[in-house]
Amino acid sequence: MVKAQRSEPDEPVVIRRATAADMPGVIALDEAVTGLRKPEYWREVFGRYGAARREQGSFLVAEAAGRIEGFIVGEVRAWEFGSPPCGWIFAVQVRAARREQGLGSQLFDAVCESFRAAGVDRVRTMLARDDTVIHAFFRSQGMTAGPFIQLEMRLD
Amino acid sequence: MRLQKATTFALYAVLELAANPARQLTVVEIANKYGISAHHLAKVLRDLGRAGLVEAVRGVGGGYRFAGNAKRLTLMDVICLFEEIGAETDAAAPLVAGQDIAAGLRFVLAELDAQTVATLRSISLQTMLKLIGRRPWAMMPAQPPARQSARQRR
Numbered sequence: 001m002v003k004a005q006r007s008e009p010d011e012p013v014v015i016r017r018a019t020a021a022d023m024p025g026v027i028a029l030d031e032a033v034t035g036l037r038k039p040e041y042w043r044e045v046f047g048r049y050g051a052a053r054r055e056q057g058s059f060l061v062a063e064a065a066g067r068i069e070g071f072i073v074g075e076v077r078a079w080e081f082g083s084p085p086c087g088w089i090f091a092v093q094v095r096a097a098r099r100e101q102g103l104g105s106q107l108f109d110a111v112c113e114s115f116r117a118a119g120v121d122r123v124r125t126m127l128a129r130d131d132t133v134i135h136a137f138f139r140s141q142g143m144t145a146g147p148f149i150q151l152e153m154r155l156d
Numbered sequence: 157m158r159l160q161k162a163t164t165f166a167l168y169a170v171l172e173l174a175a176n177p178a179r180q181l182t183v184v185e186i187a188n189k190y191g192i193s194a195h196h197l198a199k200v201l202r203d204l205g206r207a208g209l210v211e212a213v214r215g216v217g218g219g220y221r222f223a224g225n226a227k228r229l230t231l232m233d234v235i236c237l238f239e240e241i242g243a244e245t246d247a248a249a250p251l252v253a254g255q256d257i258a259a260g261l262r263f264v265l266a267e268l269d270a271q272t273v274a275t276l277r278s279i280s281l282q283t284m285l286k287l288i289g290r291r292p293w294a295m296m297p298a299q300p301p302a303r304q305s306a307r308q309r310r
Contacts, residue, residue, distance in 0.1 A: 100227075129270060135278035136230075144292060145275065 011064045013103060015110045018050055018059040018071065025068030026061065033093050045091070049073055058114040062094070062103045070094035072107040076118045081148060086122040087115030092134070108141045126150060157272060163238040165192055165200045170209055170234050171288070173222035174281045182219040200238075207237050224281070231284060232276035241273055 018026065023042055031037040049057035057075025061068050072092040078085035089111060094104045112123055124146055127134050159167075168190045173181060183201060187194035201220055204210045211223040235241060279287075 129274045132274070132277050135274060136280060136283070139278050140280065140283045140286070142286065142290065144287070 013062055013064045013069065013106070015060055015062050015106050018046060018061045020046065020050065022061050022063075022068055022071075026071050029068055029071065029093055029095055033096070045073060049075060058111050060107055060110050060114075062107055064098075069098045070103045070107055072111045074111045074115065074123075076115060076120055083148075085120050086124055087112065087118070087120050089123060089125040089138075092137070104137055105141065124148075159235065160239050161192075161196065162200050162203075163235050165190075165197050166204055166234050166238055167231065168192070169197065169201055169220070170204060170222070170224075170229075171281060171284060173210055173220060174224070174226045174229075175285055177222040177226070180213045180217065180219040180221045182217070185219070203237060204234075209234065209237075226281040226285070229281050230277055231279045231281075232273065234281075235276060241269070241276065 023039075023046055026046075027037065027039050027042050030042065046059060049059040057073065059073045060071065062070035070093060072089060074087055074089040076085055077083075077088050089108075092104065092107060094107070115123055123143070125138055125143065127138065129135075169186050172186055172189070173179070183194050183198045187197045201210060201212075205212055205220070205223075209222070209224045209229065210220045213219050213221050232241070
């Protein structure tokens, strides 16, 4: 358990490492936000970053009254694209009804703390250019554009 | 990227006022702080007032006060009151000959515009004020002087 803070009366929010029992809630939350149901993907992510594999990364959830209200997943990556080890956040979600209550910030702070504990001093992420909500969230946490550019091309 | 003067003045004024919404400042006070034309700023503040971002304060002292929601308003919301970002450039005008070159230029420039628009839309006034407080530019390594163009060297 990382942190507890009261966000609504009688509904303290707990930020903690994800467990296997959380996966149905994570899958449901992801589906509610993205419209896509990805059970295999989330079980594989949990297998890589869940409670038993904390040295590989962090899979944290925000729980209130037994319900998964948000999650964040990150890991330390080293020497990809020529970059020294740094923390990468590659998934974050908060239930729409619980946004702007500080849950996202608590999750972000907790995963950054795990990166500091792993000895890195930088956190990065990537996001879709037209996802203004998540872009604004990361900016509000203090992130700014980094020195890398994402390029792509079709292969068909 | 360069912004037009009116746009820059608008951002100065809105951010200055949003930093302390309870405070009212006169045109001259803001103009003096930023070393800009009070006459030009007055026009900009009238436009900002019409858009609902600031409100004129009547009575002794007068001036303007922030009237928006700093968590919701973005840099793009202010900028687009004064200019278009991501507007088509001259390279977009279709040519009878060289149409592919024009289309290729448009493609590359659109990449830059899309990035600019996404960035400006993502930064709320509140986020901008926090960034200003952190002063990230002070932590950046010194940049080498910009290379002169061939025209500048002549």
